[in-house]
Amino acid sequence: MGDVLPVGQKQLIYQSEKWVWLRRAYDEWTMAHGYRYIETPIVEEIDLFKRTSGETSDIVNKEMYLVRRSSQDGDEEKGFHLCLRPEGSAGVSRAVVEHGLARSASGLKFYYMAPMFRSERPQKGRYRQHTQIGAEVFKEESPAADVEVIALLYNFYRRIGLEQLELNINSVGDPNCRPAYREALIKFLEQFKDKMSEDSRARMYSNPMRCLDSKDRKDQELFADAPMMLEYLNEECSEHFAEVKMGLEKLGIPFTVNPRLVRGLDYYTKTAFEVLCKSLDGAIQTIGGGGRYDGLVELLGGPPTPAVGFGSGIERVLLALDSQNIEIPGYPAPRALIAYLDNGVKYDALKMAEELRSQGHAIEFVYRAKNLGKQLSHANKLGANFAVIVGGVEWERGEVSLKNLITRDERAVKIEDVSKILATAAGANSPML
RNA sequence: GCGGGAGUAGCUCAGUCGGUUAGAGCGCGGGAUUGUGGAUCCUGAGGUCGCGGGUUCAAUUCCCGUCUUCCGCCCCA
Structure with missing residues (x-):
């Protein structure tokens, strides 16, 4: 039995340094834009999701993890009130x-990196638990906010090295x-009622715009x-x-207007966009998407509040980086390993x-x-440049033996001088002092 | 939610047409080197053969279910 909601072992365990790197890069980038973590x-x-994503959306209908709450005496409350969130904007x-x-005041700009849940058949790049980075701007109706949000996402991808990106944009009106368009579209669709796919027929009245991005060739x-x-x-x-x-x-952000681009969620207004990475397999090329949702806050009981934002799955972003063989820096090697000659000085060494760690060295x-x-062998394996040998x-005499693992030079130094030497001996190949 | 392939050591994989103690490479531990590392050699540990049930004298092997994983849909990030 594996994890209940597996994320994909390779992402979690074998690529943990990539996650750390990506998260830091995103923190830095959003903060440079003045966004606050939420x-x-x-x-x-x-x-919440029935109202925002829509009762008829697939997310609500067949991809929701329902959570039942039990009361303290053990009786389970009737029905399911709670769920694991499937996306970020609504929350x-x-x-x-x-x-x-x-x-x-205005200037409500938030970003997040958080797990999302969808109960579907897992596949490469499509997981039951996946992690999204996202950003949202509230109280701003200017198209400049749309542009900045798109730029934040697109340039983030560029910044981490991704190429073969394709930005599609559309407007879904307000x-x-x-309503007038909807009416016209339904009228148009009705003439093909008998010929269209079952899926399209089912959506024809509930969500007619979705028919336009049907994958069915005949529908197309x-x-x-x-x-x-x-x-x-x-x-x-x-x-x-x-x-x-x-x-x-x-x-200078290239884009394509795609009039058939329809977001799956009902609350989007005006701008809709998505970013594809063409080096990925077709089904998972969409690595990020979002748009404007001016009606959402009011729908949730707040004052009329325009908003625009996006979400992007980082598992897919990592797959995209892999597909382009982009090197990601691993964990930094420790500066030095503190070794001890016998157990008598073990805790002196620790x-x-x-x-030394408190002075900023990775030890x-x-x-x-x-x-x-064994200790030197370990230091070697980890890529440490120095070994500080305690004992003897x-x-x-109040000294330790400081060994440069690259040059193999070794000499006695005063304990109080070690930190300074580690700090000044810069690169791997630089001589000690 | 639908259809198909796969699951054997930490990793990559052999193997068993059903039959005694299931193997290799890499990795890991110990030693050759009792205060000096990346090579080499020696040696050791590590597996309820994904889980549950069925058929059988006997199942890791065959059958069913289930979970996970990969592929194709649906849909999405």
Whole structure:
């Protein structure tokens, strides 16, 4: 029996340094944009996602992990009220509403890196538990926010070395212009009612826009001449979209307008976008996506609050990096290993290691060593440049033996000088002092 | 949620047409070197053959279920 919600061992165990590296890179990048880290609960009310993603969405219908809460006397409350969150935006928006943040000053910019859960058949790049990095901007209706959010995501990918990126954008309108389009689209679809795929027929009235990105070839042919949302945008949405495009051009971010791009979630308005990485297999090329969701905060009981954001699965980002053979720095090698000649000075050595660590050095230590050779061998394996050998006559004189593992030079130094020497002897090949 | 392949040591994999103590390479521990490392040689540990059930005198091997994993859908990140 494996983990209940396996993430993929290779990501978790064998590539942990890649996760650490990616997380740091994302922290740095979002902070450079002035975003603040936010953490929201993994478990949320089911209702939150029913209201935001939509009752008819696949996420709610067949991919939700339901959680039943038990009361203290052991009786289980009837029904399922809770679930493991399937995505990030709804939870952040709920937090914004609950803490009254939407009423505070502008400049509400948040980022997160957090696990998401979807109960589906696992496959490469599609896991029941996956981790998303995301960012959300609230209280900002300017297209500049859309542009910045897209730039943050796209340039993050570039920054970590990814190539073969493709940015697709679209506008899905707003509650003012979408109803007319919806009506026109349904009218168009109805003429193919008998010919279209079952999936499309099921969605035709509940979520007709989803029919447009049907993977069914026959559907694609049938719907080739379908009316597009872009043709029905009102003046406000149209101007907004134009400014987003202009902004992206100005920032030198290449994009393609894809009128069939439809986000799976109901709360998106105006801008929708996704980033593909073409070096990945087709089914998992989408590494990030998002858009504007001006109606979400109000839907959750807050004041009308425009918002824009994205989510991106880091397991896929790591796969994308792999697919392009991009080297990621591993854990840094320790600066030195503190070795001891006999157990009598073992804790003197460990104490010295702690002191050097507190002075900013990365120090290794072997808990149980039979002889010095094993310790040096270990230092070697870890890539340490120095070994500090504690014990013997040097120790009694208040000295240790400092050995450069590259040059094999070794000499006695005063204990209080070790930190300084480790700090000044810079690179692997530089001589001691 | 649907269809198909796979699961044997920490890792990569052999093998068993059902039959005594299931193997290799790498990795790991110990030694040759009792205060000096990357090579070499010697040596050792490590497996309920994914889990549960069935057939059988006997199952790691055959059958069923289940979980995990990979592939194709659905969908998405």
